[in-house]
Amino acid sequence: MMPTDIQTILAGYGSCVAAVSGGVDSLLLAVVAHRTLGRGAILVHAASPAVPAGDAARLRRTARDEGFAVREVDAGEMRDPRYLQNPVDRCYHCKSHLYAALAGIARDAGAAAIISGTNRDDLSDYRPGLVAAREAGVRHPFVEAGMDKAAIRAMARSMGLCFADIPASPCLGSRIHTGTVITRERLAAVDAAEELVRRRCGLPVVRCRIEGDAARIEVAPEILHDPGMRAGLEAAVAEIGRVFADRFPFLATVELDPRGYARGRAFVGKP
Template sequence: MEELREKLKRLQAVFASMESVMVAFSGGVDSTFVLKVAHDTLGDRVLALTTTSPTMPEEDRRSAIEMARLIGARHMMVESNELEVPGYASNPINRCYLCKSNLFTVCEAKAAQFGISEIVDGLNLDDLHDYRPGMKAAAERRVRHPLVEVELTKAEIRELSRELGLPTWDRPASPCLSSRFPYGTEITPEGLRKVEQGEQVLRTLGFRVVRVRYHGDVARLELESAEIERVVQPALRETIDREFKKIGFRFVAVDLRGFRSGSLNEGVIGEVRRPAAGAVE
């Protein structure tokens, strides 16, 4: 714990060195922790900015408002529809780059409007090991990653969040709804609606960590391994099948491998990072 507290002191020092800060804020574990430490350090020189769109679950929008209010930080909600960004809806491999580029463009404009000197996000050390094309967008706009700067992992952020009394400390990760669509599958408002409603059905039935992966007429459910046996119990299985058909899916499948964060990146990371023949790294 002493090492963790030292990292927290280093994070506070990072923020103390900034004149003012805009936090790209989703209300999740990482950005809530960033906002809390930044606000404790700089007070009203911190502004949280959340972009809302059809790709953001309604539950996450409410959580962002609630967490900013709990912390006492200034908070701005900006409407932004990624589906209108050229190329985004076709769901290319660099979809996250297009999304983050749009987000940080909004952050840049608002930071300039309010005279804010720094923009930060909640990227953590563990994120560097996943496929994160959004990092390129951050680098292009000089967005800083304070959690990476002080080498904080997800587990450490959760532990420090608990120490600080943040209710998000044990919250499951909640990436945008577009992450449920395999690359190359068009992202539509109707598809996003089906995914969001399907995940809400599962949470209402008591499943905590859920992903509804969108495969056209098929909803592929990713659940925690311990929950897979439960989901195939006759009564529950029939309820899920009935509710998903009401939503608009024709078939419901359960992924026997269970929930994997970023499962649709499987097989992508190596392809993206492998240099072309004759390329020099």
């Protein structure tokens, strides 16, 4: 069963183009939009090196299970030097490209709205991408329904969706310190390191932050103080060092961050 409010809001659009990254918010939006509007919901995924491979795979599984099609686009942010220089408003440049691509699809299809998985919690944070959304006239049905992250997870659980409790999964660009240039190689290094630690240590939340030529692995602080887990982590970091020496030699050092995980640590200069 789906809550009536969100169904009513989506039905009110009549048709839409939805941005779907593969995190819990956008996946739920895709499922509900498809179940409510059927072919009137065009679901679009930005195929970008900044999207974690696991997120793209999760989206493909959900699309298969739910029976909807996903259109992939190259929004073009990797060709924009304003994005690649990784300024404090990096997300604005990324989302501007994404919403321009979605606007073209909406025009061609005659879709009435472009929608995103933004929720109420996002409105209290510094998110330059929301400026791009406002400029593009993007609608946020979860915000219109008064839903925050907890409500989104609760709704996904009530619908029996397997992704209800997956950890937050921001783009890989968020792991690269503000001012450190974004490259395909740095994004690939982040994804490879995080996947290796998750696989070797069974940890749901891992971050590989890159600043210049240094990579730091962040996990929950309590794990760092567990001798058994610490040994496994140190072995995983040593393996990452060997992988990087072969595939990403521009990264000179890899180490565990002794401070542990903290949200948004690579984001420097927030107003």
